[in-house]
Amino acid sequence: MSEYRKTYEGGLFFITLTVVGWIDVFTRKEYADILVGSLEFCKKEKQLAIFAYVIMPSHIHLIVRRNEGLLSDWLRDFKSHTAKKIIKEIENGGFESRKEWLLHMFKYYAKFQAQNSNYMFWQKSNHPTDLFTEKVIKQKIDYIHQNPVAANIVTEESYYHYSSANPLSPLKMNDED
Numbered sequence: 001m002s003e004y005r006k007t008y009e010g011g012l013f014f015i016t017l018t019v020v021g022w023i024d025v026f027t028r029k030e031y032a033d034i035l036v037g038s039l040e041f042c043k044k045e046k047q048l049a050i051f052a053y054v055i056m057p058s059h060i061h062l063i064v065r066r067n068e069g070l071l072s073d074w075l076r077d078f079k080s081h082t083a084k085k086i087i088k089e090i091e092n093g094g095f096e097s098r099k100e101w102l103l104h105m106f107k108y109y110a111k112f113q114a115q116n117s118n119y120m121f122w123q124k125s126n127h128p129t130d131l132f133t134e135k136v137i138k139q140k141i142d143y144i145h146q147n148p149v150a151a152n153i154v155t156e157e158s159y160y161h162y163s164s165a166n167p168l169s170p171l172k173m174n175d176e177d
Contacts (some may be wrong), residue, residue: 012065014129014140020109020120024057032162034085036171046074049174052141055162061144075126083121
């Protein structure tokens with residue numbers, strides 16, 4: 001069964017989106033901020049509720065619910081929009097020292113996918129996991145918040161800027177609005 005068909009309206013899901021080749025794109029604030037801005041837009045305009053998140057250097061973990069419409073439709077649109085916006089920033093931003101290498105890698109991965117004409121930014125899989133018990137929800141939130149600690153990026157989960165564990169996170173969760 002396609003991962004896009006594993007979601008349903010109103011369900012609470014743990015989702016992972018990973019950059020092709022596990023490339024560390026989100027070490028640059030500019031690219032992580034594109035994700036934050038896009039997620040904020042989706043909260044306001046696409047009926048997306050976000051309950052936990054972390055933006056790691058090469059991937060993002062989310063616990064989300066879409067109250068109207070299918071989460072799979074949102075995933076498709078979000079991945080397409082953010083990929084185009086980040087690639088445009090890489091091409092035109094003027095600050096990316098890895099520009100040629102990044103574009104080469106995204107072009108390389110696109111060769112293997114018929115629907116990606118020039119570049120492929122996100123891996124196809126999203127790993128949606130239906131969260132149906134409080135125990136599983138807590139496990140996934142703990143996993144999300146501990147990700148930067150486990151990767152030795154920070155010593156305390158609340159220190160990581162792009163995480164719902166940080167009270168000063170640029171992306172506010174639905175229960176904080």
